[in-house]
Amino acid sequence: MSDTQYLSRDKYTELEKELVTIKHETIPEIAKRIDEAKQMGDLSENAEYNDARDQMAWAQSRMKEIESILQSAQIISDDDLKFGVVGIGSTIVVEVAGREKEFTIVGAQEADPLIGKISNESPLGEAFLGRKKGETVEVEVPAGVQKYTLLTIK
Known part of the structure; x- marks a missing residue:
């Protein structure tokens, strides 16, 4: 795959919106769930904590992926x-x-x-x-x- 990501204006905008949602909604919501799960005690057997941690890892990974795509994007018109x-x-x-x-x-x-x-x-x-x-x-x-x-x- 080449380094340049060729995107339509619509796809670029869609990715920008997804990035904003992940940064300002998804990650804060998951962080709150992690904090709440920590309050439940023993983290080694805490399914809510483990699930929230996995979701946080996914959200952070997707955020980095989108940032990389947008950074190397060339909009085709x-x-x-x-x-x-x-x-x-x-x-x-x-x-x-x-x-x-x-x-x-x-x-x-x-x-x-x-x-x-x-x-x-x-x-x-x-x-x-x-x-x-x-x-x-x-x-x-x-x-x-x-x-x-x-x-x-x-």
């Missing part, structure tokens, strides 16, 4: 797209095995193949970066090599 060339943020229509499929090339943080968002770091995403309408690429998939022809770049 329509202005970044080159006319006629596939890049991050491009929506493409391809023909594969006689059928048309639509994909949007996104950064790894936003990838969701079930809704047609493929990572620029995936084999398919990498194969299309820099390509133009009409070009055909071959991509190694579990079933073997698959040919994709680029029909449209939006």
Whole structure:
């Protein structure tokens, strides 16, 4: 994975909001639960304490992960797209095995193949970066090599 995290403005904002929530709501709530659990006595057999501690570790880890993503983020906008060339943020229509499929090339943080968002770091995403309408690429998939022809770049 590259050091730069390519994000849409919406994803960047979503991560910022999640970070604020973790810092100002989640962590203080968990800290309060830890303090309350400590009041119950013996910490070695205190399930509430252990659970809260585990949740705190997760929240702190997620907070650091989001901070790292935001720090290395490059926001992709329509202005970044080159006319006629596939890049991050491009929506493409391809023909594969006689059928048309639509994909949007996104950064790894936003990838969701079930809704047609493929990572620029995936084999398919990498194969299309820099390509133009009409070009055909071959991509190694579990079933073997698959040919994709680029029909449209939006």
